Amino acid sequence: MKGGGWLAGSQFLQKARGAFYTTHTAAEYMVRWAVRSPGDLILEPCFGAGAFLGPLSEALGPERVYGAEIDEAAYRRVLDRRLLWTDRAYLGDFLRADPGKPPFPRAFTAVVGNPPYIRLRRLPRQAVARALQIAAAVMGEPMSPSGSLWMPFVLQSCRFLAPGGRIAFVLPYELTYVQYAKPLWRYLKGHFGEMRCVRVHDRLFPDLSQDVVLLLADRFGGATDVVTFETYADLDALLDGRPDTAVDIAVDDVVAGGRPFVEALLPPALRELLSSPRLAGRLSRLGQLSRFGIGYVAGDKRFFHLSAEQARAREIPPAHLQPTLTSGRELRGIGISTRSIPRERRLYLYDPPADPEHLTAADLRYLAEGEAAGVHLRYKCRIREPWYRVPGLHRPDLLLSVFSERPVMVMNEGGFLASNSLLCGFVAPGIGPEQVVAAWYNSLTLLSCETEVHSLGGGVLILIPGEANKVRVPRLDRVPSAYLAELDRLLRRAGGLDDAFALGDEVILQSELELTRSEVNLIRDGVETLRRWRRNRC
Known part of the structure; x- marks a missing residue:
């Protein structure tokens, strides 16, 4: 959830910038999954405090790790700590980077990171246009401007992947159900041979109420109809590989607009009961x-x-x-x-009545009281005529x-x-x-x-x-x-x-x-x- 140069500045807190950094435990788990060979090349597209860079360098050596960061202060701190070599570091907007252009090679074995969780509507117009352009170019269909910046980051990262490569991202839980993420699910289904979505009951960010999942997608260039949803009680269970739940969810069910990731948390016996004809046939949608x-x-x-x-x-x-x-x-x-x-x-x-001729002296006094307090200038009041008539009653x-x-x-x-x-x-x-x-x-x-x-x-x-x-x-x-x-x-x-x-x-x-x-x-x-x-x- 790290932020960017257009958001950097003392007037913005971490939460406003989306600048919350991954705990080392979660980062180490993702690095362990992503790194398969000493010859792997790994990209961290928004490295922030460098939570992934340390484990990556330990696993591969710093010569096999590249990174990007738009926040100059965070960029300098990482270089000062020697978590990343200067000739493998990119200072700037990752959405403006291209594979094969310095400092990046043409393709990476894996991309690992924790992208910004900031709504596009909070960004400058030019940044929004670039994010939407990248998303549409990669997916082949438009992205809704109501979405969040993490999604273009994921899609841009796929441009840097070699065939057979993989991505590992910390993403907001809304990935599993929001409307704007449906095109992303269609893209992932058609471009990765294997997908896992991991949810841990213990929060990965103790200081943040944001609920997150880990998206682990492998075998870039392949295709799959399902995503395996795994849940873990805590971080120890995650590291030990002890899931409470491991359910294959049809990607089409996610795209259709249901809440299959929630339903998967229920025990099989209950899911069977809910779908049984004797019960399902006795239920109606409230809206019916x-x-x-x-x-x-x-x-x-x-x-x-x-x-x-x-x-x-x-x-x-x-x-x-x-x-x-x-x-x-x-x-x-x-x-x-x-x-x-x-x-x-x-x-x-x-x-009161809309016609001023039908207003009493008491009405006129009260309306004057409202105007003196500026009520008539409130947004919902000033866009209606007369301002004091509430519509939709x-x-x-x-x-x-x-x-x-x-x-x-x-x-x-x-x-x-x-x-x-x-x-x-x-x-x-x-x-x-x-x-x-x-x-x-x-x-x-x-x-x-x-x-x-x-x-x-x-x-x-x-x-x-x-x-x-x-x-x-x-x-x-x-x-x-x-x-x-x-x-x-x-x-x-x-x-x-x-x-x-x-x-x-x-x-x-x-x-x-x-x-x-x-x-x-x-x-x-x-x-x-x-x-x-x-x-x-x-």
């Missing part, structure tokens, strides 16, 4: 039952959201106020419906929390609006909101959240519409009324969320889907397994 999207964007939360007391103090007409919810916390403790939210806890969206059938280990879903029988801090669901024809809520609270739903929903750098699940709509839930033809009543009671109780999901395991999974207790326990264990891997980023 209720389509979820984000709520409205106010533009200034403090100005547009008022308590009843604040509205009364400003004499704002009740007709210009809409009851709204602005946080997932407001869904806690209310049961299965917003109808139970007490009036004293309610917030209101300020929603709808009353959803269902509401779903966004940030949560156990996302909360409720029916919106209280008729609330909802801001973009919540997901808003609109049920499909013939589906009742109570069917969706009843299907939500069980461990099978939680397991699907773990496999379909991505997490932030700290390991926190964040539900976005595209992923939330893919979550699989039980499809229920009937909803036991006693179950809904008990679910409501548990969700009103402090600390009752876990009990609500446990109730769903009993009533929905065991009684309705006819799963055995041991099968339900297998699902619960799967949830904990995936959480453990997700939380290793905390």
Whole structure:
């Protein structure tokens, strides 16, 4: 994740530059894999602090090792430490280097490194253009500008490989699932005869929440349909070659947009259960039952959201106020419906008429107060006309929390609006909101959240519409009324969320889907397994 000359400078911290250097243990493992013969030629395309250069020089001698670095300070430190010979070192942007041009020979046996993990959008326009040009030239198809710099580095490195050569890179875990990496997977499939993707539960970067994998691709010039995914409990297990998991994943499954690297963490018995016709045939995507999207964007939360007391103090007409919810916390403790939210806890969206002639004196005073505070200059406000009218107001059938280990879903029988801090669901024809809520609270739903929903750098699940709509839930033809009543009671109780999901395991999974207790326990264990891997980023 090392940075570059255009990012070097005292105003940028390591994290801003992507400048986090590989631990020696991980570097030594990768070097041990990459070096096969005393005659190997090895390239490190972004050597940073030189974590790979030391082990490489020890294995081959410095005359067989070449390196590049764009950060001059890092470059000088490595030369001062004599980790690299001057005539084998390149100071500059590796994406502007060419095979066969000094100091590089035409081809290398292996390329080993830890490329920059910085988003292209943060780079100067010229650097972005060069990165995209390199990626497209090597892959034969364009790279999305929403991607990260590590991907052009990997592709540029392949230009320096001899037939039969190999690459070993530390890459962000997002390699395994992001949309922009799909063309890279297609390229790797068609140009390497063997691939391994290695994930270690212990973080390779103790000071960084970034989750990483090791990509080890061999036999350049060949082709393969699979990547072997290996997981290890810790670095000792990695060095000793003791994987907890070793599963062949079809590259086409990665490209198709699934999350096979997550599913591979589950035990075979659970994977078999999830794919069995008796279970798979009883599940639906959440989006088939209720389509979820984000709520409205106010533009200034403090100005547009008022308590009843604040509205009364400003004499704002009740007709210009809409009851709204602005946080997932407001869904806690209310049961299965917003109808139970007490009036004293309610917030209101300020929603005055667009026509100035219909504004009251109180409206004009409040709008003047907002303009004095610069609210009308906020981006979302200044691009709409008039600035004080919030667009996209709808009353959803269902509401779903966004940030949560156990996302909360409720029916919106209280008729609330909802801001973009919540997901808003609109049920499909013939589906009742109570069917969706009843299907939500069980461990099978939680397991699907773990496999379909991505997490932030700290390991926190964040539900976005595209992923939330893919979550699989039980499809229920009937909803036991006693179950809904008990679910409501548990969700009103402090600390009752876990009990609500446990109730769903009993009533929905065991009684309705006819799963055995041991099968339900297998699902619960799967949830904990995936959480453990997700939380290793905390």
